[in-house]
Amino acid sequence: MNTMELKEVIKKRRTVRDFQNKEVSQEIIEYAIENGFKAPTYNHLREWDFIIINSLESKLKLIESEKLDKAINIDELENMFKNEEIIMKEMYLDAIPKQKKMIISAPSVIIVVFKPKVRVEKAKKIYDLNCLASIWTCIENLLLSLAENDVYGVTFIPQNIDTIKVKLGIPVELEIAAIIPIGYKAEDARMLKQKTINIKEKIHSEKW
Numbered sequence: 001m002n003t004m005e006l007k008e009v010i011k012k013r014r015t016v017r018d019f020q021n022k023e024v025s026q027e028i029i030e031y032a033i034e035n036g037f038k039a040p041t042y043n044h045l046r047e048w049d050f051i052i053i054n055s056l057e058s059k060l061k062l063i064e065s066e067k068l069d070k071a072i073n074i075d076e077l078e079n080m081f082k083n084e085e086i087i088m089k090e091m092y093l094d095a096i097p098k099q100k101k102m103i104i105s106a107p108s109v110i111i112v113v114f115k116p117k118v119r120v121e122k123a124k125k126i127y128d129l130n131c132l133a134s135i136w137t138c139i140e141n142l143l144l145s146l147a148e149n150d151v152y153g154v155t156f157i158p159q160n161i162d163t164i165k166v167k168l169g170i171p172v173e174l175e176i177a178a179i180i181p182i183g184y185k186a187e188d189a190r191m192l193k194q195k196t197i198n199i200k201e202k203i204h205s206e207k208w
Contacts, residue, residue, distance in 0.1 A: 009148050014191060016152035017102040019183030024107050024151050029182075032145035039137040042130035047115035048138055051168060052108055058168070059103050062179060065163040066099070087195050102154060106181030110153070111168070112139055116175045135177045146182060153182035 033050050053059060103109060114135040118128050143153055156179045158164055164176060 009144050013144050013147040014152060015154045016183075016185045016189055016191075017098045017154050017181075018186040018189035019102070019106050019152075019181070020186050021105075022107060022184045024182060024184070028146065028149045028151055029108065029110070031149070032142045032151075035145040036138040036142040039134070039141045041134040041138075046138075047131075048135055049113040049174070051111040051113065051170075053111065054108050056104070059109060061167045062103055062109070062158075062164060063100055065160050065167055066158055067160075087193065099156065102181045103156070103179070105183075106153075107183045108181075110142070110180040110182060111164075112142075112177040112180065113170055113174050114177050115173065120175065132177065139178060139180070143180075150184060151182055152185050153180045155180055 029052060036050075037046055037048070053062075112135060114131060116131050120129070120132060123129050139155065143155075146153060158176060158179055161176045164170070165172065165174070170176070
């Protein structure tokens with residue numbers, strides 16, 4: 001596997017929704033998950049699990065659960081995001097029509113599962129969401145480690161989590177943080193322009 005400077009990996013890590021028809025080795029996936037477990041966690045228990053999906057049958061369960069087989073009306077999407085910043089609008093117009101395809105075409109799909117303090121919808125204070133914050137630090141470690149080996153992914157947060165949990169046999173007390181289709185970037189993969197940030201404008205000293 002490749003070894004590179006941290007700053008190179010961070011720069012390399014991008015969201016990809018178009019994949020080659022090329023298998024991602026179990027070694028690369030396990031390497032990424034191992035590094036995911038090195039992320040900080042609010043209770044030191046790292047109560048995280050990962051379901052690796054390779055079969056078409058299981059991918060179809062995700063699509064059916066999310067009702068991603070509906071036809072996409074581009075004109076409706078254009079109208080929905082017409083008042084948003086152009087860079088945000090372009091992202092959604094590229095992402096939404098690909099939600100079904102990216103799950104089917106990705107060689108592997110990683111479902112990230114975590115044990116919550118409380119159900120997310122029942123959280124009353126930000127402390128209740130510490131477990132959710134922790135799992136996302138794990139996810140970023142995972143994505144960086146995949147990018148180190150030229151494997152990319154896209155985080156997809158499902159709407160019908162309970163339905164997916166039943167179909168995949170996930171215990172009721174656990175939650176799904178994200179579904180991550182992963183693979184090698186297709187030659188014609190569209191790489192959207194990132195928003196330019198003036199770092200000095202985002203740093204405040206002592207007060208806002």
